[in-house]
Amino acid sequence: MNEPVRIQQEDFSQDAEIAALKASSLRIGGIATFLGCARDFSEGRDVSEISFEAYGSMALAEMNTLRSEAIANFKLIDARIVHRVTTVRAGDNIVFIATAAEHRAAAFDACRWIIDELKQRVPIWKKEITPEGDAWVTPHP
Amino acid sequence: MIRVLFFGPVAERVGARELSVPFVAGMRLQELIDLLSANHPSALDIVSFIAVNQAQVNDRQFPLNDGDEIAFMAKFSGG
Numbered sequence: 001m002n003e004p005v006r007i008q009q010e011d012f013s014q015d016a017e018i019a020a021l022k023a024s025s026l027r028i029g030g031i032a033t034f035l036g037c038a039r040d041f042s043e044g045r046d047v048s049e050i051s052f053e054a055y056g057s058m059a060l061a062e063m064n065t066l067r068s069e070a071i072a073n074f075k076l077i078d079a080r081i082v083h084r085v086t087t088v089r090a091g092d093n094i095v096f097i098a099t100a101a102e103h104r105a106a107a108f109d110a111c112r113w114i115i116d117e118l119k120q121r122v123p124i125w126k127k128e129i130t131p132e133g134d135a136w137v138t139p140h141p
Numbered sequence: 142m143i144r145v146l147f148f149g150p151v152a153e154r155v156g157a158r159e160l161s162v163p164f165v166a167g168m169r170l171q172e173l174i175d176l177l178s179a180n181h182p183s184a185l186d187i188v189s190f191i192a193v194n195q196a197q198v199n200d201r202q203f204p205l206n207d208g209d210e211i212a213f214m215a216k217f218s219g220g
Contacts, residue, residue, distance in 0.1 A: 002167075015175060036220050052219070053148055054145065054148070054219070055150075055192075055195075055212055055214065057195055058195040058212070059219075060190060061195060067151065083219060083220075089175040095219070095220050096219070114194045115220055118219060118220050119217065119218075119220040120215070122217060122218075122219050122220075123148065123190070123192075123212070123214055123217055123219075124216065124217060124218070124219025125148060125149030125150060125215065125218050125219070126218045126219065127149070136149055136150035136153070136175050136215070136218070138216070138218070139216050139217065139218045
């Protein structure tokens with residue numbers, strides 16, 4: 001199976017990621033997931049495409065650190081993080097996070113923590129391509 | 142040489158993704174910041190993070206070594 005933390009151009013399969021998590025342990029009692037996908041509207045403008053760029057080596061290292069921290073701090077059994085870096089259209093998948101724990105609370109908490117931290121700590125940038133022109137996204141607090 | 146990397150909005154303002162800067166003994170991060178400030182002030186305006194060899198550095202007096210990889214980065218917007 002693929003590495004549990006990846007940056008890739010191609011789409012991912014949520015089923016395959018979850019299957020890989022389940023295969024890692026029979027002690028898993030709950031898996032929480034977050035799927036980030038592309039919207040067709042942002043800040044009052046139609047968005048036709050979103051283009052991603054990453055500092056790949058640093059981004060991957062930081063995502064691996066996030067996974068390790070989440071496993072340690074939330075006592076997860078396992079976790080997977082996949083982020084696409086390519087140009088996507090409305091409805092396309094962008095990021096997938098899955099966290100597995102013995103009980104649901106840790107899985108939910110860790111999943112939320114990972115996506116929040118990813119936005120703060122992982123060097124990836126998005127540019128929205130609109131009929132009026134392109135604009136790099138200024139992050140929300 | 143020092144390898145200076147730019148991504149996304151910063152690369153767009155610099156007009157390049159990578160620059161090579163000759164290494165001088167005793168060089169500190171501040172000297173690279175000064176160089177960017179002089180040549181690409183609009184790019185420096187949006188720099189929120191600097192990484193030396195893929196680790197974030199806040200100390201502008203951080204000493205550099207020949208062959209270092211320095212990235213000037215805007216606020217992240219992944220996810």
